[in-house]
Amino acid sequence: MAKRKTKRKSTNTKHRKSQNINFKLINILLLIILALIIAIGILIYLIDNKKVEESKKDISKIEKKIKEDITKIQETSEDKLNKYVKNIEVKKDKFEEYTEDLYKEYIHEKTEDRTTDIIKEKKPDTKPKKEETTDIQTEEVSVFHKPLPIQTNKPKLAIVIDDVTTQYQINKINNIGYKTTMSILPPTSRNGSTIEMVNGLPFYMIHFPMEAKYFKGEEQGTLHIKDSYEKIEKRVAQIRDWYPNAQFTNNHTGSKFTQDTEAMDRLFKALTKYNFTFMDSRTTSKSKGKIMADKYDMPYIARNIFLDNEQEFNYIQKQLKKAISIAKKRGYAIAIGHPHDITIKVLRESKPLLKDLELIYVNQLPIL
16 A cells, blocks of 8 residues: 555656646746747837948938039029020020011911902992093103112102002092002902003013912912922013013012022022013011022112002001111011002092102002
8 A cells, every 4th residue: 555655656656747848848948939030020120220320321422412403403503494485485586486477477478369359349440530540641651671760868668569450540649649659469350351451551571470378269370389490481481472561570478488598599580581570568577588599690689668458447557657767777668558449549549648759650669
């Protein structure tokens, strides 16, 4: 009995020792695990901290770069801004000048378009007053091949009336009361023939249709920039045949044609061959008329003022005053109008404004 108790006690002691060892092992294992966790945590912290430091360095580099860029921008921005502003101002001035030219060109060509439409509505007066034709015939008949003498030392003003196509218009223009140069449109199916109407005129020009940018009511026989010299020469020869006494011609519309160097070169070659002098209506500021006139040894004659881009009395009279002012400053000026009733009315009623000037035909200009 005592042996059994001793044996059982010994077994229990061994069991307890075994449990203690296991418990210690578990504690050690837990400590190791905890140590590993702490170590991993520390490692993660160190890695993250390193990344943070690297990130800070990167951020610092970026900030430094940004500061350098900002400094460079600040150093150069004022100069660049000034240059940019100056460039913008130059472009603005050029754009304003260009748009003004386009507007004038557009309005002038629309004006000529309206003139053609008005012509259709007017019935030509086939019976001109005898007094008018008599005055014209006895005053100055033979003026086609040589200029008329200049009568005074006063400033000279040549007023040209474009788009003339009917006897009705000729009669109105003759009633203005002083010299005006009529520019006659060549015959078309729309306008009819103008060949016979010029026979009693002391002086006239040919209003030569040329290609425009914005004009939709293009006349028959209009010259285009792609026309060959042969085609242009044939057209000029035709006009010479129709109007054997004509000496001067100016462009009807023509904003596209007159700014094309090659087209104008072909035209001037033909004009020279058939003894025509070109007057530039200047429907575009880019006209090559001056260049071609110099090349072909032709005097350069160019319009100074358009009178009736707006068909309103005060506007037209204001434009006439501008022409008068130019004439007084440089000795002569050329103004172009159209056979509108309001234009004729202004010219007729503005005669007192012209008392200090000599009204002339185009072939009396001092530069000829």
